[in-house]
Amino acid sequence: MKPFLRQQLEKYALRLQELEFLLSREDIMADMTQFLALSREHAEVTQIAGRYARYLQTEADAQSAQEMLTGDDAEMREMAQEELATCQAELTKLEDELQRLLLPKDPDDARNAFVEIRAGTGGDESALFAGDLLRMYSRYAEQRGWRTELVSESPGEVGGYKEVVLRIEGERVYGELKFESGGHRVQRVPATETQGRIHTSACTVAVMPEPDEAEAIKLNPADLRIDTFRASGAGGQHINKTDSAVRVVHLPTGIVAECQDGRSQHSNKAKALQVLQARIQEKERSERAAKEAALRKGLVGSGDRSDRIRTYNFPQGRLTDHRINLTLYKLLAIMEGDLDEVVGALRSAQEAEQLAELEVGA
Secondary structure, X not given: OOHHHHHHHHHHHHHHHHHXXXXXXXXXXXXXXXXXXXXXXXXXXXXXXXXXXHHHHHHHHHHHHHHHOOOOOHHHHHHHHHHHHHHHHHHHHHHHHHHHHHOOOOOOOOOOEEEEXXXXXXXXXXXXXXXXXXXXXXXXXXXXXXXXXXXXXXXXOOOOXXXXXXXXXXXXXXXXXXXXXXXXXXXEOOOOOOOXXXXXXXXXXXXXEOOOOOOOOOOOHHHEEEEEEOOOOOOOOHHHOOOOEEEEEEOOOOEEEEEOOOOOHHHHHHHHHHHHHHHHHHHHHHHHHHHHHHHOOOOOOOOOOOOEEEEEEOOOOEEEEOOOOEEEOOHHHHHOOOOHHHHHHHHHHHHHHHHHHHHHHO
């Protein structure tokens, strides 16, 4: 194990002892707020310290097996060799787990998310590609057992979407999808192309954590303009008969959100306000990230959605993620929602970067 990791883990072992002492004090138990805060920390520290204690025991077992290899008994040496191999495999597994546990955690990772897809350069082909991306994320969510809900849509003239917002609910949705934010470029022969030429189009994707009700930005009603209008698109007869769709404009920032998927104006207003809060928070997050990126180049850049992060090349069946130089020749499967390899590679790249930062700061 690297020395800096061992140093960090020793600190957790000491902190566990401190927490156990504090939680046993009567004055701490009498202060419920402090007691709950320390109890939460105790649960987190126990997980790491417990894994480290197991690592140390396995390390000691490996040392004992190593010493037995020098004995004269051939049968004992064979048993020691098997024990040593088992211990070494366990140590590798435990060290990987401990590294992950030490990495800084994004509190938003556990949240549900809004996925906003907007057509960019490329006209009708871009809108069609936005529809393909919506299908890809919807299929991926289905495979993960997540629930999806179409919040708003602006259909394209020949299909697809000029803009569409999807809400995804489930375990660690934002943590898994947050690296999808950015510019997505597609290279393919459009259905309307008569001479077989490859066209390049683009869409932007923004993945925003759903705000926690207790922590959501408080919106001043005086800062909002709320308009109602008649919804368009799929939804049966009812959707076209009443002004149930709602558009909310945040006047100080100019940020707009709308919802037309629900049957009632009340539910659409609630969803639109939720999307608006998420977009305002994402704007603040992006501004903070841009300031940090000026000092240090991060894995996903500044978070600017104009950044080109990925290319989908249909003639070659190739997907390339430019941030981590990942190229996969399984594009059709990916477009059907097989995103695990892409998501896993991006997460691993971030973890490696975080670990490097921990080592520098140790």
